[in-house]
């Protein structure tokens with residue numbers, strides 16, 4: 001009886017900057033200093049947006065909010081790898097991706113206040129609305145990738161999701177289909193190691209998430225998700241491969257959610273202070289800043305300017321958000337399907353009738 005292996009597999013790990021921002025010794029960066037500065041500027045903007053959103057929520061000026069702190073490199077580095085005609089399918093924590101795509105921060109604030117106008121992303125941005133149900137958008141993304149292949153449209157589809165989403169059937173069905181049909185899709189998993197209070201070790205017995213690609217005949221890679229240069233490199237390679245007909249890739253970005261799951265959560269009930277501290281010291285913005293300072297791409301004056309500019313832009317978008325007239329409650333129904341279904345129409349009419357008899361809305 002022979003038990004020779006018929007196939008052996010491995011999972012690649014990519015890191016370019018170590019935790020202190022030192023690059024790998026023989027680094028040949030294909031990026032211009034201006035591009036690296038854009039990463040830093042948008043990561044800073046995302047951080048400032050996030051901090052402001054948390055304050056607004058505490059003040060009762062925003063609804064429940066899901067912080068992106070700690071995942072800025074994973075989001076910004078990957079989002080910059082897609083072109084304007086590519087289609088992006090976000091989950092719910094993708095503020096950095098949305099900002100890179102050009103979604104107005106005013107709309108992000110609207111979304112997190114339950115205002116449907118925050119989901120009416122201009123079609124030209126090729127950015128799907130937020131998907132709150134975990135993993136359900138992954139098959140949608142694969143459908144879009146299949147459509148692109150059918151139409152010989154060179155667009156690539158990028159789909160973002162978390163470690164928790166890999167336990168859903170949707171993820172596996174989508175990966176399988178993308179593999180069989182060699183679709184132009186990039187599966188971008190931000191493994192922030194927690195799905196609310198469920199740690200990654202209770203999510204899967206696999207040592208990596210990237211290896212799940214192997215079962216579907218897809219390339220999988222694990223990347224240091226707090227290293228923006230590595231994330232960008234992996235995403236760029238995957239996008240180019242998909243665009244040239246080479247098929248899909250699963251990128252697992254190893255990172256950490258520094259904040260609570262959402263403002264409705266208290267992560268100190270299930271995570272240790274030591275774990276949190278260890279990840280705070282791997283801050284992705286600080287890592288990039290150290291690298292840039294050593295390369296003379298960052299000075300304290302430049303850093304101050306970037307921060308002031310981010311604060312000004314976020315303050316302006318808060319003003320814009322709070323200056324909007326109150327939303328129309330009917331939007332809740334209108335945006336559910338392309339056309340209103342009869343039960344939804346009935347429910348909408350019921351609500352509007354109910355509201356008619358109450359006090360007028362405050363403008």
Ligand SMILES: Cc1ncc(C[n+]2csc(CCOP(=O)(O)OP(=O)(O)O)c2C)c(N)n1
Nearest residue numbers: 093132133134162163164165192194195196
């Ligand atoms: C289908 C579905 N089940 C449960 C939930 C409740 N829920 C919201 S976020 C979340 C965890 C998601 O974890 P992960 O995919 O790792 O993303 P992260 O929140 O870490 O960004 C759960 C269970 C949901 N939104 N949708």
Ligand SMILES: [Mg+2]
Nearest residue numbers: 162163194195
């Ligand atoms: Mg997670």
